[in-house]
Amino acid sequence: METPPRPEQPVTLPTFAPVLELDPVAYDRMASDVRSLLGIDLAQYKPAQVWRRVNGFATARGLPNADALVARARQDPSLRQAFVDMLTINVSEFFRNPEAWDVLVAQYLKLMLLGQLSVRIWSAGCSLGFEPFTIAMLSREIAPHTPVYILATDLDETVLARARKGVYAEAQMAGVSPARRARFFRRVDNSWEAKPELQALITWRRHDLLRDPYEKPFDIICCRNVVIYFTEPAKVELYNRFRESLRPGGVLFLGATESIPNVRAVGLVPSGLTFYNRP
Ligand SMILES: C[S@@+](CC[C@H](N)C(=O)[O-])C[C@H]1O[C@@H](n2cnc3c(N)ncnc32)[C@H](O)[C@@H]1O
16 A cells, blocks of 8 residues: 655754754765765755754754764665755645745736747746646646646655655645645545646656756746755856746746845846746
């Protein structure tokens, strides 16, 4: 029997986690172990935040430090996965920040779906698939017949494998109205499975935003709540690459608390709180 998907829990650090000074030697050792063990390159992540999270995570599991955590993770596949989840923070939900989706629909998605022959959208850092399925539902509601290509990518193979299945526990369906559940999902045991109509729109792919080439052109790129722990130079590089991947007139859609400080330097034009246009 298949294991039902785990409901996503926000990653909370224990309050008793010591606030540790960054130890550069130990940090480099941990980063090198993380690269070989988990395939995650931390070179462009903010070390102080990563160090705090790693040590909080180790403490919460009764381990004295990052070295002990790495040693245990080598032996224990479930700890290894929890370590990846903690580093990549794959918490997400359907229609996350609904007001931002309302703006996307009103200002961009409707016009594109009703005015173009086809629409190409990239959900970069898609986690368990809530975001690409949200896009798929909106697209089918607005224009049931317009061809839509949704590329859904993530660094983490495990979340991607679960996203591909499109099966969600009741607790994960909070953002999906009864009408949308009835139209786009079917009941399987105690879970909800996205119908093939949605699945058909989405192409899933493992992709590291910091290392891999970017596909193009896109009308919309959603990269929400992904770059929080990236260094500033890494973010600038990423935004430049997103601009290159957008078609002129395309839009970059960021998370509710994210913004691009020096936006003109990356050749984008702000359009509302979390939207940026390629001129
Ligand atoms: C908090 S989730 C965001 C999910 C969704 N975009 C949302 O806003 O709800 C962040 C996701 O970014 C992914 N991620 C982190 N670093 C990444 C990288 N370098 N390349 C691609 N994805 C990455 C994580 O694996 C995680 O699934």
